[in-house]
Amino acid sequence: MRKLIWAGYGVLATLFGIGLAHLAAALTHPAASPVLAVGSAVIDRTPTPMKEWAIRTFGSADKAVLVGSVLAGVLVLAAVAGVLARRRFAVGAGLLVALVAIAAAAVLTRPEAEPLDLVPSLVAALAAPAALRLLGRTHHASAAREGGDGRRALLLTVTAVGAMAAVGGLGGRLVTRLRARPEDVALPAPADPAPPLPRGLDDQVPGITRFRTPTADFYRVDTRLDVPVISADDWTLSIDGDVDRKVTLSFDDLLAMPLVERDITLTCVSNSVGGPYVGAARWLGVRLTDVLDLAGIGSTKADQILSTDFAGMTISTPLALATDGRDALVAVGMNGRPLPREHGFPVRLVIPGLYGFISATKWLRRLTLTTYDDQQAYWTERGWATDAPIKISARIDTPKALAELAAGEVVVGGVAWAQERGGIAGVQVRVDGGPWVDAQLGPDGGDDYWRQWFHRWSAAPGSHRIAVRAVAGNGEPQAAVRAEPFPNGASGLHELLVRVS
Numbered sequence: 473m474r475k476l477i478w479a480g481y482g483v484l485a486t487l488f489g490i491g492l493a494h495l496a497a498a499l500t501h502p503a504a505s506p507v508l509a510v511g512s513a514v515i516d517r518t519p520t521p522m523k524e525w526a527i528r529t530f531g532s533a534d535k536a537v538l539v540g541s542v543l544a545g546v547l548v549l550a551a552v553a554g555v556l557a558r559r560r561f562a563v564g565a566g567l568l569v570a571l572v573a574i575a576a577a578a579v580l581t582r583p584e585a586e587p588l589d590l591v592p593s594l595v596a597a598l599a600a601p602a603a604l605r606l607l608g609r610t611h612h613a614s615a616a617r618e619g620g621d622g623r624r625a626l627l628l629t630v631t632a633v634g635a636m637a638a639v640g641g642l643g644g645r646l647v648t649r650l651r652a653r654p655e656d657v658a659l660p661a662p663a664d665p666a667p668p669l670p671r672g673l674d675d676q677v678p679g680i681t682r683f684r685t686p687t688a689d690f691y692r693v694d695t696r697l698d699v700p701v702i703s704a705d706d707w708t709l710s711i712d713g714d715v716d717r718k719v720t721l722s723f724d725d726l727l728a729m730p731l732v733e734r735d736i737t738l739t740c741v742s743n744s745v746g747g748p749y750v751g752a753a754r755w756l757g758v759r760l761t762d763v764l765d766l767a768g769i770g771s772t773k774a775d776q777i778l779s780t781d782f783a784g785m786t787i788s789t790p791l792a793l794a795t796d797g798r799d800a801l802v803a804v805g806m807n808g809r810p811l812p813r814e815h816g817f818p819v820r821l822v823i824p825g826l827y828g829f830i831s832a833t834k835w836l837r838r839l840t841l842t843t844y845d846d847q848q849a850y851w852t853e854r855g856w857a858t859d860a861p862i863k864i865s866a867r868i869d870t871p872k873a874l875a876e877l878a879a880g881e882v883v884v885g886g887v888a889w890a891q892e893r894g895g896i897a898g899v900q901v902r903v904d905g906g907p908w909v910d911a912q913l914g915p916d917g918g919d920d921y922w923r924q925w926f927h928r929w930s931a932a933p934g935s936h937r938i939a940v941r942a943v944a945g946n947g948e949p950q951a952a953v954r955a956e957p958f959p960n961g962a963s964g965l966h967e968l969l970v971r972v973s
């Protein structure tokens with residue numbers, strides 16, 4: 473029992489240290505929060521197969537699960553520190569300081585680390601042992617005193633430490649959020665607007681994916697644990713490497729350039745056949761080639777654009793593909809508003825036809841013209857392909873796999889995409905290995921946009937297998953051969969079973 477109480481002191485003291493460190497990070501450099509740094513360090517050192525497994529198993533909660541596990545591990549050690557401190561304070565406090573030292577090492581080994589980033593760790597290294605000392609002293613004092621007075625003092629101390637931990641944590645969040653708000657940014661109108669998006673099949677086919685993905689429902693895939701908070705005021709973009717002259721742009725410089733608006737479907741290489749990591753939005757931005765031209769492409773040696781995000785994470789794009797005339801954008805807007813923080817505020821890349829991991833850098837800070845031999849990006853180092861065009865794909869949204877349906881007419885429907893291949897020219901549906909039948913296509917939102925489709929099927933009682941396949945506008949059929957997402961995207965037909973009675 474007594475051990476349990478001291479374990480509690482250890483945990484409380486640690487939460488106190490974490491809370492104050494979080495506040496200190498918010499006031500100095502939010503990206504340098506020790507908790508996040510430890511989590512990111514763990515993510516970076518996790519082998520690719522395990523990461524894939526985490527994404528498959530936990531979906532978009534993968535990072536919450538990871539932060540939760542790291543935090544749980546820290547708190548177990550914190551409890552041990554509390555128990556140790558009961559006999560010898562120095563030993564318990566030493567363990568807490570060792571924990572903070574690990575966090576500080578994680579903070580300092582980030583590529584963009586600055587000396588100032590040590591402040592939150594220093595705060596934690598002082599605050600956690602101090603709280604443990606206070607709790608321990610009050611505990612001993614209360615044990616020495618008769619009656620309820622001592623217990624009351626102890627309870628008061630515990631409550632005060634807990635409250636300050638919470639105030640630190642929540643205060644940190646609040647400060648960070650107020651520092652950079654996308655809604656404070658006003659975007660100019662596009663010089664080259666997109667035509668109005670036709671009305672999709674949203675209302676006609678129940679259960680079909682909406683023609684334009686609402687921003688709040690847009691999939692999110694990145695290596696970050698937090699939602700980065702970056703202010704447009706201190707944002708800059710440097711263009712360097714093999715260029716004629718190094719250029720640095722401010723956010724206002726970028727907005728002063730001609731803006732184009734395009735409807736583009738983004739796809740993640742980790743999306744499995746029939747999976748959810750694909751979304752369609754209206755993007756606003758400056759042409760990537762306009763930005764590169766400011767610096768001038770130097771010698772003809774460069775074959776990749778290495779883009780770097782605000783935290784030093786890198787993504788590489790084949791230079792030849794990014795500059796072949798497609799609508800590659802240095803984007804500032806999504807669906808008529810500034811980018812949300814989750815999707816890269818203030819600036820990201822959007823390049824149609826290439827999977828996001830080689831094209832869609834969020835929280836963009838730097839474009840470097842270089843070669844694949846000289847510099848490797850984050851996913852290249854982990855064995856993923858460097859040349860990864862989005863594969864033609866069709867997905868069945870309705871009915872759902874294993875649905876129980878009533879016999880009669882069933883509307884089968886979904887979306888299909890074939891970016892930079894002339895869009896979708898046709899979609900076909902097959903039931904129980906029978907003939908392929910043409911589905912009806914929804915309106916055309918452009919070659920880089922997905923297309924909705926549906927097929928009216930007269931379902932007879934029994935168990936049925938429904939499959940779908942697409943053909944691109946350039947005549948290329950969807951590949952039926954099964955492939956896993958690693959290393960250059962999944963392929964194979966989406967197929968599902970339903971029961972009709």
Ligand SMILES: Nc1nc2c(c(=O)[nH]1)N[C@H]1C(S)=C(S)[C@@H](COP(=O)(O)O)O[C@H]1N2
Pocket residue numbers: 690691692693694695696738739740741781785814815816827828829832833834835
């Ligand atoms: N800075 C940064 N940008 C990134 C990533 C990342 O991990 N970090 N992930 C990429 C991947 S894998 C994809 S699929 C797209 C997803 O963009 P979204 O989250 O806006 O849908 O962002 C890309 N841009």
Ligand SMILES: [Mo]
Pocket residue numbers: 693739740741742827828829
């Ligand atoms: Mo991705």
